[in-house]
Every structure is written in structure tokens, then in C-alpha cells.
Amino acid sequence: MKTFYKPESATIKRTVPQTALETFFEVELDERKTLGHKPGQFVEVSVFGMGEAPISVSSAPAPDKSSFELCVRKVGNVTNALLNMQPGDKIGVRGPFGNGFDVENFKGKDLVFVAGGIGIVPLRSLILEVLNHRQDYGQIKILYGCKTPKDFLFKDAIKSWECQDSVECRVTVDLGDEKWNGNVGVITTLIPPLEIDPQKTAAIIVGPPVMYRFVILELKSRRIPEENIYVSLERRMKCGVGKCGHCQMNSLYVCQDGPVFNYAKIKKVPDAI
Known part of the structure; x- marks a missing residue:
């Protein structure tokens, strides 16, 4: 997936609190296609009605998977709203962005x-x-x-x-x-x-x-x-x-x-x- 301007619809599959400020997310693209990222790249995650925030992808590239993993820190309105979301909730995803590690x-x-x-x-x-x-x-x-x-x-x-x-x-x-x-x-x-x-x-x-x-x-x-x-x-x-x-x-x-x-x-x- 490479969408630079328009967010793709995605669904939160799983959340696991890591610390008081950070939560692990597994996210699946609704079109069931792979994110296509490289290690070190990031995505823009949208909470509809709130805005979007850049978040690093924390999972390895997986050509056969339509889900990927994020770890989100509560630092502002968007991430605060994201950490209040539950499995099954919808978000938007743009990217991946950046050059990543070669x-x-x-x-x-x-x-x-x-x-x-x-x-x-x-x-x-x-x-x-x-x-x-x-x-x-x-x-x-x-x-x-x-x-x-x-x-x-x-x-x-x-x-x-x-x-x-x-x-x-x-x-x-x-x-x-x-x-x-x-x-x-x-x-x-x-x-x-x-x-x-x-x-x-x-x-x-x-x-x-x-x-x-x-x-x-x-x-x-x-x-x-x-x-x-x-x-x-x-x-x-x-x-x-x-x-x-x-x-x-x-x-x-x-x-x-x-x-x-x-x-x-x-x-x-x-x-x-």
C-alpha cells in the first residue's frame, strides 16, 4: 500500500497496554492488502474528526499479511483519542513514508x-x-x-x-x-x-x-x-x-x-x- 494524500480505511484488531503512556496496536487495512513498508518507515494515522499523527511502524515487513503493528505514545489530542479506541474501531492510514533502513x-x-x-x-x-x-x-x-x-x-x-x-x-x-x-x-x-x-x-x-x-x-x-x-x-x-x-x-x-x-x-x- 502506498497512499500519500488520501487515508486508507483500516481496523484496529488488537491493543495491548505497554506502559502508562504507550499502547501496542495491531492494525489491518480494510482492503486486505499489505502495507509494503521497510523497517524504519512511518505512517500517518487518522482519527476521524480529530486529525492525524505520524507513527512509526514497529513490525517487520510481511508481504503475506494485511496487518501491521504500531506502538503509540499519548502526546496530544490525536494520540490521546487513539489510545481510547478499541478493537473493531476504524482509523485512517496514509503511507508508508520516509526512506527506512536499507x-x-x-x-x-x-x-x-x-x-x-x-x-x-x-x-x-x-x-x-x-x-x-x-x-x-x-x-x-x-x-x-x-x-x-x-x-x-x-x-x-x-x-x-x-x-x-x-x-x-x-x-x-x-x-x-x-x-x-x-x-x-x-x-x-x-x-x-x-x-x-x-x-x-x-x-x-x-x-x-x-x-x-x-x-x-x-x-x-x-x-x-x-x-x-x-x-x-x-x-x-x-x-x-x-x-x-x-x-x-x-x-x-x-x-x-x-x-x-x-x-x-x-x-x-x-x-x-
């Missing part, structure tokens, strides 16, 4: 995924795609940081990833509680202990803007080449088609030229990192 660039490499907060949502799509074709990739390391233990998303999925061959998961929180016995500290504290071969490693980073600069500095200190570092700049997007200008960074439009960028190509773009 998985061909990652084949044969060791991969380090770095997710901060809700950044795990678009990364989940890529992680699942990689795990679905496990033989095409080397070692996989997944680093995930949140403010508190209550903020973690996809807890069961992370446990299942850890059980797979050559997959290492490390998590951290900024502030633990009485039940937390894991790492406490910012996400960069997870990088120094990693055993990596920098020349054959690609790093993929998704999270809040403040995180990128510090994570990239840590990765560069491990001698990972700049051209092997990828970021997803999911911010300020609105229309999805490069018309409103909300996501413009100089000559670049995040919704069209991104949201996925190679760090070496945008490191000098003002306000990008």
Missing part, C-alpha cells in the same frame, strides 16, 4: 542497535527483520535505555531476542527502584563493555535527540567508522510529503530524505545531531 547495507556485518526510550519502536521493525533472516548477519547487540523500569516496552520480545543465537541484549535505566537489579546509568554506560570488531560493525541509533551526540562519541571511541553509523531523526514530522516544512533541516526534509540518515553524510548539517 537492510542490504547491513548484511554480513555485526550490528549494534542503540535504542533510547520510545526509540525501540522503529528499531523493533528492523530487529525483527534481521532476526527473520538471521543467517545474513553477524553478531547482534541490542542496547536499550529508559528512565525507569516501568518505561520499558516490548519486555517479552526482548527476553525472546536474548535466547537467539549470537544475540546480546543489555538494558539500563536512569533511575532504578527496589526491584531493579540491572544497570543504572545513561545508555552510553552500556557501550564500553561490548566486545566488537569495529571495521565489520554497523551501529543503528534511535532515541531522543539529546542522546545521539553522546552515543556517537562513544561509538567513535570504539573506532566504529562514521560511515557505519546510522541514525533515525524522527522529530518535527507532520505531513509526511515534504509540503508543510515542519521537518526541514536546511535542504533536507526528514519525512522524505529520512528519517534514516548515515551519520557521515549529515554530521555537518546544522541542528541534525
Whole structure:
């Protein structure tokens, strides 16, 4: 499915609360056709009578399925209305938009995924795609940081990833509680202990803007080449088609030229990192 201006009708099939602010959605297109997305792309979701919001797709591409998965955070009127909806309710979907991750660039490499907060949502799509074709990739390391233990998303999925061959998961929180016995500290504290071969490693980073600069500095200190570092700049997007200008960074439009960028190509773009 590729509809850029007119929303396609879709039905909410399933909802699963993840945290106090985020809910998982399984959505099916009413025409029973596949979304046709790449990992890292997003859709515009409409709540009729309220408006629309850009939301990352969190499921892997599935050519034989007419449903896809989202994880929605309550941040405004549209997402608040969406989180009050139930299975069977109708929504509109435009997209998919953006360039997404080019998985061909990652084949044969060791991969380090770095997710901060809700950044795990678009990364989940890529992680699942990689795990679905496990033989095409080397070692996989997944680093995930949140403010508190209550903020973690996809807890069961992370446990299942850890059980797979050559997959290492490390998590951290900024502030633990009485039940937390894991790492406490910012996400960069997870990088120094990693055993990596920098020349054959690609790093993929998704999270809040403040995180990128510090994570990239840590990765560069491990001698990972700049051209092997990828970021997803999911911010300020609105229309999805490069018309409103909300996501413009100089000559670049995040919704069209991104949201996925190679760090070496945008490191000098003002306000990008």
C-alpha cells in the first residue's frame, strides 16, 4: 500500500497496554492488502474528526499479511483519542513514508542497535527483520535505555531476542527502584563493555535527540567508522510529503530524505545531531 494524500480505511484488531503512556496496536487495512513498508518507515494515522499523527511502524515487513503493528505514545489530542479506541474501531492510514533502513547495507556485518526510550519502536521493525533472516548477519547487540523500569516496552520480545543465537541484549535505566537489579546509568554506560570488531560493525541509533551526540562519541571511541553509523531523526514530522516544512533541516526534509540518515553524510548539517 502506498497512499500519500488520501487515508486508507483500516481496523484496529488488537491493543495491548505497554506502559502508562504507550499502547501496542495491531492494525489491518480494510482492503486486505499489505502495507509494503521497510523497517524504519512511518505512517500517518487518522482519527476521524480529530486529525492525524505520524507513527512509526514497529513490525517487520510481511508481504503475506494485511496487518501491521504500531506502538503509540499519548502526546496530544490525536494520540490521546487513539489510545481510547478499541478493537473493531476504524482509523485512517496514509503511507508508508520516509526512506527506512536499507537492510542490504547491513548484511554480513555485526550490528549494534542503540535504542533510547520510545526509540525501540522503529528499531523493533528492523530487529525483527534481521532476526527473520538471521543467517545474513553477524553478531547482534541490542542496547536499550529508559528512565525507569516501568518505561520499558516490548519486555517479552526482548527476553525472546536474548535466547537467539549470537544475540546480546543489555538494558539500563536512569533511575532504578527496589526491584531493579540491572544497570543504572545513561545508555552510553552500556557501550564500553561490548566486545566488537569495529571495521565489520554497523551501529543503528534511535532515541531522543539529546542522546545521539553522546552515543556517537562513544561509538567513535570504539573506532566504529562514521560511515557505519546510522541514525533515525524522527522529530518535527507532520505531513509526511515534504509540503508543510515542519521537518526541514536546511535542504533536507526528514519525512522524505529520512528519517534514516548515515551519520557521515549529515554530521555537518546544522541542528541534525
